[in-house]
Each structure stands twice: as C-alpha cells, then as structure tokens.
Amino acid sequence: MTNSQPITNAAEAQTRKHRWSLRTRIVAILAFTVILLSGTIAAIGLTSLRASLVQQLDGGLRALSARVMVTGSMDGPGVSTGAIQVHIDATGAKGVLLDEDFTTKQLSSDQLTAITTGWSDSPTRDIVPGGGLGNYRFHLEQRGGTAMIVGLPLASVEQTISSLGLTMALVAIAGCLVFGMLAAWFVRHQLLPLEKVADAAEGIAETPLERGEVQLQRAEEPGPNAAGEVTRLVSGFNSMIDQVTDAFHARHDSEEKVRRFVSDASHELRTPLASIRGYSELTRRMGIELPKDAEYALGRIESESVRMTDLVEDLLLLARIDEGQELTSQPVDLTTLVSDAVNDAAVAGPHHQWLFEPAEHDGEPVTVAGDPARLQQVLVNLLANARIHTPEGTKVSVSLEEDENWATIHVHDNGPGIPAEQLPKLFERFARGDTSRTRATGSTGLGLAIIDAIVGAHRGELRVTSEPGDTSFTVRIPKS
Ligand SMILES: Nc1ncnc2c1ncn2[C@@H]1O[C@H](COP(=O)(O)OP(=O)(O)OP(=O)(O)O)[C@@H](O)[C@H]1O
Ligand SMILES: [Mg+2]
Structure with missing residues (x-):
C-alpha cells in the first residue's frame, strides 16, 4: 500500500534547502554590519575632516580680509x-x-x-x-x-575630501571582502558539526524503524576548538541516539525471542497435533458404532485439529520468513502457476465463476525468479479469500501482465468487498473482518500477512483496493 508521508517530507526538505542557510544568514548580517559601520565611520571622518579644512580656510580668509582692508588690494x-x-x-x-x-x-x-x-x-x-x-x-x-x-x-578642500573618500572606499571594499571571506570560513568551520548532526538526523529519518535490527548513525564528534553550545548539542544528540539504539536493540531482542518462541512452539506442536489427528482417524477407521455425541465430538476433534495444524503451519512459515530464511530463487513459470491455481480454485469453489486472462505474450510463459512453492501459496491464499469471503455466484477474474521489469497478477472479484476501516490493517497478522463469518469459515486472519511477507521477501509489492462489487488485489514481482 502506498504511503504519501515520505513524499511530503521530501517536498518539505526541498523547500528547506531553498531557504537561506544559517551560515549564509550569519555571514550576511555580519557583512551588512561591517559595511554599515565602515560607511558610518567614513562619513563621520570625512565630514569632520572637511569641517576642519574649511575652518583652516576660514582662518586664511580672515587673514586675507584683514590684509585687504589695510592695503586695499590682494x-x-x-x-x-x-x-x-x-x-x-x-x-x-x-x-x-x-x-x-x-x-x-x-x-x-x-x-x-x-x-x-x-x-x-x-x-x-x-x-x-x-x-x-x-x-x-x-x-x-x-x-x-x-x-x-x-x-x-x-x-x-574638495579634492582632499574626494581622494580621501575614494581611498577609504577602496580600503573598505577590500576590508569587507577579506572580512566576508574570513567570516564565511569561520562560521562554516564553527557550524560544520551542526551540519553533521543534520546529516545524521536525515539519515535516521530515511532509516526504516518499524521492525528488525536498526542501526542509527551517530553524529561526528566536534574538535576540541568547537563552541561549547555546539559540543553540547552534538554530545546530547549522540547520547539520545545511543539510548534510542539501545531501545531498538532491546526491541529487536524481544522480537527475536517472540519469533523463536513462535517458531519453536509451532514446530513442537506439529507432532502432538499429528498424533491427535492420527488417533481420531484411527478411532473412526475401527468401525466401532459410537454414540451420536461421541461421533460428533470425534468429528470436532478432527476438524479442529486440521484447523490448528493449518494455523501452526502458517505461524511457522511466517516465523521462518521473518527470520530471513532464504527463499529459493529459480525461474518460476507464473503462467502455469496462476492457471493451475485458478483451476484448483474452480474445483474447490464450483459455485463461483472463475476466469483467467493470461498475458498476451506470443505463447511464451511469464517467468520470474523466485520460490515456486511460496509464490503458489500467494495465489492459493488470494483465491481462497475470493472464494471464502464472497457469496456463491461471485465472479473472480485473475489476470497476468508483464513489462520489462515486473510481472503483475491481479485478482479481482465482484463480491461484497472489504470494509474501508479494515483496509489499513488488512495485511497485519490475525486481521479478520466479520469474526462470526470468518470463524464459521475456519479462517485465522494470517493469509494476507503471509502473502505480504512472501511478496516482501521477493522484493515485490502487494496492493489492495476495495469497494462493494469491486475488490482487487495486485501482486507485483520483480522479474530478476
Ligand atoms: N476477496 C475478499 N473479499 C472480501 N473480504 C476479503 C477478501 N479477501 C480478504 N478479505 C477480508 O480480509 C480478512 C483477512 O484475510 P486473510 O486472508 O488475511 O485472513 P482469513 O482469510 O480471514 O484467514 P486465513 O486466510 O488465515 O485462513 C478476511 O477475514 C476478510 O474479512
Ligand atoms: Mg484468507
């Protein structure tokens, strides 16, 4: 199922990248301050120099005036x-x-x-x-x-002021450039550890954390000359990562324990279950006339032991896939596999209408690299759902398509559909719809979880869309 959250985050990250970085902002504000300061100092200096030069000139003027008043000429x-x-x-x-x-x-x-x-x-x-x-x-x-x-x-006076002004402007421009470069280098150097923290945080944001073993990247420790706040931030960030990593390790350990327990318990249950089934079958074969209640109880023992065996097999399979047990990888002829599965389903559900549309591919079968037994189970589970969870007369159509990279199987039915509130959790383990109905059909709610795990182990995709009269499961398996 698709998830729109990462796309939103990516768009946000893109917008953030287009904003001014902290480094640019600090350098810009420093450069602006220096330009403003040097401009103000130059303006004050030039104004007071002019005033002093004019004052000197006024002294000369007064002397000249006194002389002219006395002599009458210059x-x-x-x-x-x-x-x-x-x-x-x-x-x-x-x-x-x-x-x-x-x-x-x-x-x-x-x-x-x-x-x-x-x-x-x-x-x-x-x-x-x-x-x-x-x-x-x-x-x-x-x-x-x-x-x-x-x-x-x-x-x-004006010449002195303008040539001094020009010199000051040139010195100020050169000074600002040198200052700007020094400030950019200094700020970059000081903020480098923060960028490392941001990189580490982005790395964590992209790491899948839902399950399994999680390795989180720590931020690089800043050098001894880093500012106190930066050192504090980085070491705080790293302690947080250490704590979270420990928590994830603990979770992973407990997941592993549960998985091992489920796997061991399922394995151990197989033998006594086989015995129960065997003894109940043996009792029936003895041909002894049993009272009606005992006959009924024996039937229930048999059917429930079959159901429990299926459940145990499902649990064992899920535990094995979770453990990452290697699937076999061999060429699988999907065309034959799907067609056989549809034929089997048609035999099991004769009151449904079954239709198979193979890929239009010049008679060549569609093949993928995968585990044939597991892929068959995907088909069996999907078709069993289409049979069990829909009323008789429902039309189930299965199609197979392929393109350069993917083989795609669609299983569509026009049954009552899956309630919208059930869809988001449909692939979770023991997810069932109407319990009274499903119990009656003997289902456990593991079928789709198994499909999801098998398709995931094949690096494929599983999607579902459903509304009344239109339910579609799509399985995509990469071709290599
Ligand atoms: N084609 C379908 N039409 C309607 N509901 C469906 C369909 N496929 C699945 N469902 C619903 O999804 C639920 C989960 O299916 P899933 O295969 O995981 O479990 P199950 O069929 O109940 O049990 P199991 O397959 O383990 O015997 C079902 O209980 C059913 O309510
Ligand atoms: Mg099922």
Whole structure:
C-alpha cells in the first residue's frame, strides 16, 4: 500500500534547502554590519575632516580680509591664485580674481551678483560664482558704508575630501571582502558539526524503524576548538541516539525471542497435533458404532485439529520468513502457476465463476525468479479469500501482465468487498473482518500477512483496493 508521508517530507526538505542557510544568514548580517559601520565611520571622518579644512580656510580668509582692508588690494606675497576680492560701496560692486599667472582679472557682473547677493548674518558662506569658477568660500567684512568680500576656492578642500573618500572606499571594499571571506570560513568551520548532526538526523529519518535490527548513525564528534553550545548539542544528540539504539536493540531482542518462541512452539506442536489427528482417524477407521455425541465430538476433534495444524503451519512459515530464511530463487513459470491455481480454485469453489486472462505474450510463459512453492501459496491464499469471503455466484477474474521489469497478477472479484476501516490493517497478522463469518469459515486472519511477507521477501509489492462489487488485489514481482 502506498504511503504519501515520505513524499511530503521530501517536498518539505526541498523547500528547506531553498531557504537561506544559517551560515549564509550569519555571514550576511555580519557583512551588512561591517559595511554599515565602515560607511558610518567614513562619513563621520570625512565630514569632520572637511569641517576642519574649511575652518583652516576660514582662518586664511580672515587673514586675507584683514590684509585687504589695510592695503586695499590682494597684491603681495602669500596670496594664493584663485583668490577673489570684491569691493562694495555706494557706487556699486567691483571685483577681481587673482589669476594663475598672478595677474588680476575683473569679475563679470553675473559673478559679482552671485557673490554679493544672498548674505545673511553669517560673515562666511559658500558660493559658486559661475563663469567657470568652482565652489568658493567667501568672507564679508563691513566698515562704514563699504563692504569687502574676499573669497578662496574650495577646490583643494574638495579634492582632499574626494581622494580621501575614494581611498577609504577602496580600503573598505577590500576590508569587507577579506572580512566576508574570513567570516564565511569561520562560521562554516564553527557550524560544520551542526551540519553533521543534520546529516545524521536525515539519515535516521530515511532509516526504516518499524521492525528488525536498526542501526542509527551517530553524529561526528566536534574538535576540541568547537563552541561549547555546539559540543553540547552534538554530545546530547549522540547520547539520545545511543539510548534510542539501545531501545531498538532491546526491541529487536524481544522480537527475536517472540519469533523463536513462535517458531519453536509451532514446530513442537506439529507432532502432538499429528498424533491427535492420527488417533481420531484411527478411532473412526475401527468401525466401532459410537454414540451420536461421541461421533460428533470425534468429528470436532478432527476438524479442529486440521484447523490448528493449518494455523501452526502458517505461524511457522511466517516465523521462518521473518527470520530471513532464504527463499529459493529459480525461474518460476507464473503462467502455469496462476492457471493451475485458478483451476484448483474452480474445483474447490464450483459455485463461483472463475476466469483467467493470461498475458498476451506470443505463447511464451511469464517467468520470474523466485520460490515456486511460496509464490503458489500467494495465489492459493488470494483465491481462497475470493472464494471464502464472497457469496456463491461471485465472479473472480485473475489476470497476468508483464513489462520489462515486473510481472503483475491481479485478482479481482465482484463480491461484497472489504470494509474501508479494515483496509489499513488488512495485511497485519490475525486481521479478520466479520469474526462470526470468518470463524464459521475456519479462517485465522494470517493469509494476507503471509502473502505480504512472501511478496516482501521477493522484493515485490502487494496492493489492495476495495469497494462493494469491486475488490482487487495486485501482486507485483520483480522479474530478476
Ligand atoms: N476477496 C475478499 N473479499 C472480501 N473480504 C476479503 C477478501 N479477501 C480478504 N478479505 C477480508 O480480509 C480478512 C483477512 O484475510 P486473510 O486472508 O488475511 O485472513 P482469513 O482469510 O480471514 O484467514 P486465513 O486466510 O488465515 O485462513 C478476511 O477475514 C476478510 O474479512
Ligand atoms: Mg484468507
């Protein structure tokens, strides 16, 4: 029977894989923090450096202004090229620029307007005079009805700031890259034991735990330099695995004991049962006239001992398959096997309708590698069910198909079907439907469990679908 749970788990695992790993998250948050921090430090550093450079420039401006106020002109040593002087009086504003070659050049009226307008309380401000001149710092000095504005270019300040900014950016990028790589290596190294735990846990999730001997994988112990929490987690995980493994070993031991007990008990019961049957048959053959009650009791002893022998044989077979006793593996002609089984069933159940559709295969029989006696038992049990658990007149059709890898046997009947609540536990041992009916038919509830065990031992599949009037058992056996 199919189980949709592993598919859901696989889909979940796939979705989980697409999410950011813890390592990526830690590295990303660290890298983001470092970029933010270095950006903030660079911005604060550059701003305060600019403020200090502008302050120095303001000192120069005040010195230049004092000198111009005294001498009336910028001529003379110590005045840098690019300096601007504007004189404002009642007649208007006049201004000059000290050129590269230390000659003075008159400012245009647009430049004068830009320089002289827009002043407020502060004696210094930045202005772009235009006419090819960049950003300037100006200082205003007023005396009587006249005013003197002197200005120095901010180009050197801006150049210093931009080249320092570029250097800082390059250093920051290189630093972030180196930091990112170091952080990625460090985090990866630190989280490696957790990945090992995850691998071990995934391995356990894929291990079948329902029965049998279970070997669980422990996680690799982290090195001595691993973080305390990681070491704790790994050793906690491993102790848990040890405990669970011990519990599974204990379960396996007890399963083994039960299996051995069932196997030994069944084996031991065979002889006394044979004796009971033998003696009851002998008594009957003696030809002695028995009272009616004794005759009935003898019949019951006989029929119940036959039933018990069958039960003991079934239990013994199940115990042997569980023990993993080797099945024989030889070519089995399924076409003949199925056809003989259907013929036998038709003889045993003459009031049912039996139909066999062999595989369309150019007359060649369908063969698989397996144990012929056990495969025959699969067919016998399935056909017995179709006979015993359905009323007379039921149509039972058996078909055989094959493809490249599998031989498939379908047993279908149009009987009353199996109740839906019984289906999930149908292949369990002693699973029976209506007990009053099945007891009457002498069934034990082991037939399908035996089929399941035999098909499993052949690495095959057993499925059932059932609703009233439509019950189908499908057995698939691998061809090699
Ligand atoms: N073809 C079927 N139609 C209706 N019910 C069925 C059919 N096959 C199986 N069942 C139900 O499944 C139950 C389990 O079948 P299973 O063969 O395991 O046991 P059993 O037939 O009761 O006993 P046993 O085969 O050991 O003598 C049956 O008791 C019956 O209720
Ligand atoms: Mg049965």
